[in-house]
Amino acid sequence: MGRADKVVLAYSGGVDTTVCIPYLKEEYGVKEVITLAADLGQGDELEPIRKKALDCGAAESVVTDVTEPFITDYAFPAIQANALYENRYPLSTALARPLIAKLLVDTAEKYGADAVAHGCTGKGNDQVRFDVAIAALNPELKVLAPAREWGMSREEAMAYGEKFGLSFPVKKSSPYSIDRNLLGRSIEAGPLEDPWTEPTEEVFVMTSAIADTPNEAEYVEIGFEKGIPTSLNGEELPPVALVTKLNELAGRHGVGRIDMIENRLVGIKSREIYEAPALLVLIAAHRDLESLTLTGDVTQYKRNIEQSYGQMIYNGLWYNPLKSALDAFIKQTQERVTGTVRIKLLKGNAILAGRKSKNALYTDELSTYGSNDQFDHRAAEGFIYVWGLPTRVWSQQTR
Numbered sequence: 001m002g003r004a005d006k007v008v009l010a011y012s013g014g015v016d017t018t019v020c021i022p023y024l025k026e027e028y029g030v031k032e033v034i035t036l037a038a039d040l041g042q043g044d045e046l047e048p049i050r051k052k053a054l055d056c057g058a059a060e061s062v063v064t065d066v067t068e069p070f071i072t073d074y075a076f077p078a079i080q081a082n083a084l085y086e087n088r089y090p091l092s093t094a095l096a097r098p099l100i101a102k103l104l105v106d107t108a109e110k111y112g113a114d115a116v117a118h119g120c121t122g123k124g125n126d127q128v129r130f131d132v133a134i135a136a137l138n139p140e141l142k143v144l145a146p147a148r149e150w151g152m153s154r155e156e157a158m159a160y161g162e163k164f165g166l167s168f169p170v171k172k173s174s175p176y177s178i179d180r181n182l183l184g185r186s187i188e189a190g191p192l193e194d195p196w197t198e199p200t201e202e203v204f205v206m207t208s209a210i211a212d213t214p215n216e217a218e219y220v221e222i223g224f225e226k227g228i229p230t231s232l233n234g235e236e237l238p239p240v241a242l243v244t245k246l247n248e249l250a251g252r253h254g255v256g257r258i259d260m261i262e263n264r265l266v267g268i269k270s271r272e273i274y275e276a277p278a279l280l281v282l283i284a285a286h287r288d289l290e291s292l293t294l295t296g297d298v299t300q301y302k303r304n305i306e307q308s309y310g311q312m313i314y315n316g317l318w319y320n321p322l323k324s325a326l327d328a329f330i331k332q333t334q335e336r337v338t339g340t341v342r343i344k345l346l347k348g349n350a351i352l353a354g355r356k357s358k359n360a361l362y363t364d365e366l367s368t369y370g371s372n373d374q375f376d377h378r379a380a381e382g383f384i385y386v387w388g389l390p391t392r393v394w395s396q397q398t399r
């Protein structure tokens with residue numbers, strides 16, 4: 001077919017992306033497959049994955065650690081936006097996609113490739129996120145998606161690979177489809193396809209079962225500067241260390257699990273289990289600090305922006321002019337979102353326990369019911385007269 005001579009393939013080391021290597025060469029006439037494996041904190045050893053790609057016929061095998069930009073450039077803006085898809089999913093998988101797309105495009109440009117490839121199927125959101133992000137970053141590049149076209153079951157894909165000398169170690173195959181990175185895990189398929197079936201404890205890795213969590217509450221103080229988390233319990237931490245540590249703290253208390261039916265962009269409903277301990281706690285803490293430091297109208301207006309923002313991340317529109325415009329709005333709102341939020345972790349709950357800020361708009365003289373109250377109570381009467389006037393007139397005319 002000769003659709004491309006040189007292709008950069010997003011490579012995870014799993015069955016599908018491994019089979020993509022011979023498949024691209026045999027069925028698409030690709031001459032050189034360059035694999036790209038990104039370290040997003042998924043906990044895989046990348047050196048064996050790098051070698052495996054070469055053993056399976058890749059011309060070059062590139063491995064790159066992007067955990068730091070993943071948190072700084074993708075997770076932090078989403079936290080500033082309090083982004084939750086359908087009010088629940090903190091987008092832990094979705095946020096990695098525009099970064100991987102950027103790596104694919106950068107690598108393709110560096111090696112002079114004429115196409116990039118990924119192993120997504122045709123039913124999910126990830127294919128949309130990759131394809132649209134790649135188009136935004138370099139509209140000239142072709143995108144190949146073999147697994148969207150080949151129509152093979154997992155067994156057939158392995159049999160195909162074996163024809164070209166690949167071997168797949170027999171390990172007890174998991175019934176689940178799992179995506180993992182530093183921000184969280186998403187688990188679907190197998191017994192979870194029945195929305196009535198409760199997930200068994202084996203699906204969870206980052207969060208403890210409630211039965212195994214400490215009986216004592218643990219407090220964590222999260223420090224923010226301009227909407228960005230910078231410290232835990234008074235200790236300044238770089239982004240990756242902060243998220244790693246908070247994942248452990250919150251996960252140990254069973255905080256961070258989600259079980260939901262979600263609406264995919266491609267129209268299908270899917271049953272998803274997530275665990276994202278740090279990300280969920282950071283969003284809850286950040287939103288709380290905003291309540292203390294932003295005016296009511298900015299807070300309320302921003303909640304609507306956040307809905308759109310989360311939806312755009314989910315729907316693959318990270319590199320999009322509307323998204324950039326919303327980024328500018330959000331950035332402006334974060335100037336004074338500096339302070340500390342105190343959270344109590346206990347038995348699967350992250351309970352807001354306190355917040356403080358040098359920029360607090362909460363003032364004791366106005367809010368107190370005590371004797372130092374400075375609020376002019378008599379002013380309320382005139383205010384209510386004017387505020388209620390249209391309602392009074394309407395009532396007079398219609399009752």
Ligand code: ARG
Binds near residue numbers: 094262272
């Ligand atoms: N439904 C989630 C999302 O769209 C998770 C997708 C998980 N991807 C996967 N390859 N297992 O972001």
